[in-house]
Amino acid sequence: xxxxxxxxxxYCWGNNAKRATLKGRVCRVVVRGxxxxxxxxxxxxxxxxxxxxxxxxxAKPYRKDS
Numbered sequence: 001x002x003x004x005x006x007x008x009x010x011y012c013w014g015n016n017a018k019r020a021t022l023k024g025r026v027c028r029v030v031v032r033g034x035x036x037x038x039x040x041x042x043x044x045x046x047x048x049x050x051x052x053x054x055x056x057x058x059a060k061p062y063r064k065d066s
Contacts, residue, residue, distance in 0.1 A: 008043070008059040011051065022049065026059055 007028070014023035027040040030048065038053045 009040070009056040010059045011040070011042075011055055012057050013052075013055040019055070022051070027056075029056070 008026050011022045011025050014020040025042050027042045029038050030041050031039045036053045037050055039050050041048050
């Protein structure tokens, strides 16, 4: 297993029915796998899915405007 990653990501692919339900949701990488896969956990409900790492984009940090 690889080093634990605490960064948040956004799932970006939506080209089929399953991926469309995941698109736009914030997740964190639990484990990086072989063949460019990753086990991710979605922050809204704790659902875990194995996805392609190509489908993940870093989430922009929240900035509170003053």
